[in-house]
Amino acid sequence: MRFLLLSLLCLVPGLARAQAEELENPGTVSAVQDRLFRMQHELSLGVGVLPADAYYKGLIGTVGYAYHFSDTLAWQVARGTYSYNVQTSLRRQLERDFDASPVSAAFQNQVQWMVGSDLMWSPLYGKTSLLNTNVIHFEVFLLAGGTVVKVDRSDGFRPAVNLGLGVRVFSSKNVSFRLDVTNNTVFMGASDITNVPTLQIGTAFNFGATE
Template sequence: MRYVLLVLLSLVPGLALAQAEALENPGTVSAVQDRLYRLNHELTLGVGALPADAFYKGYFAALGYTYHFSDSFAWQVGRGAYSYNVDTGLRRQLERDFGVAPTANAFEDEVQWMVGSDVVWSPFYGKTAFLNSRVLHFEAFVLAGATVFKLNRDNGFRPAANIGLGLRLFTSQHLSFRLDVTNNVLFAGASRIVNVPTLQLATAFNFGATE
């Protein structure tokens, strides 16, 4: 009994110290700050490029409308773009030095215009300091949908499945800038599949949402 009492007495100071520390530091509390900017009706005006084809490069102007159901999910109801195409040096060399006709099959997949629709998921939202002088708010998103392309061949309407990534930088409640990088898997017919990547930088106008 004597030894038991000695052990219990030696433990009392330690228990008292642990209780005091628990009262001083009850635990770590984490808080997630709500986002400052929200979106509702979004109108986008953009410019972009079709950089992948070896025989031409396309430069397009784009218009789109997106409805945001929540902070995370949205439907890009409609988007459309018209492309101005420029021949590459490789195509000019083939036509000049080897007499390849402009109507050759290799040249018949130029995109003239495109329209489509996408589902948008925005799982990431954050803010960062720029040069310790300004706080920048941004979000990252993924999108997936469908596109119809008009090619330069006769009746050249072709469907495509679209998937991509995007980044948005907010400047105010009503204005933001977004970068979209997508790839369209175009079904060109005759069991032939063509990848049509797009790069687009757009100004987005937001209506109907509050901070």
């Protein structure tokens, strides 16, 4: 009996200490805040460049429409891009000093316009503070789709696969701003593949969604 009482007296401080630790550390509680801005019908207008070709640089304008099924998945139903092309100094030098023909095959891959459609997946949405004064809501999205590209060649309609990455910054429930970096892999022929990267900024107008 005496041994049992001594054992209980030894256990009491340990039990009290465990209860105190439970009160001090009730456990980890995690909460995910609902996103503030949602989208449904998106009309986008953008400007940008085709920077990669050595013989020309394209100044582009793009208009597009996207339908958002959910916060993470959307279909960019249609996008159209027109390119105003400016010859580079390299091309002018080749034509001037080496009598390169303006209609040579090397110069016939200039993009005139593109039309296409993409799936958009937005796996990342968040918010951050700018200089501890403003809260910025943003999302990161991926693009994958197909494009028809019109180049300078007389038979210049070419298919392409479009892949890209974008960032959207929300201004309000109706307006957001996009940065799109994409690459169209254009199939010029049986063994001729050309990459047409684009860098574009734009404004998107959202209709039909709620905060």
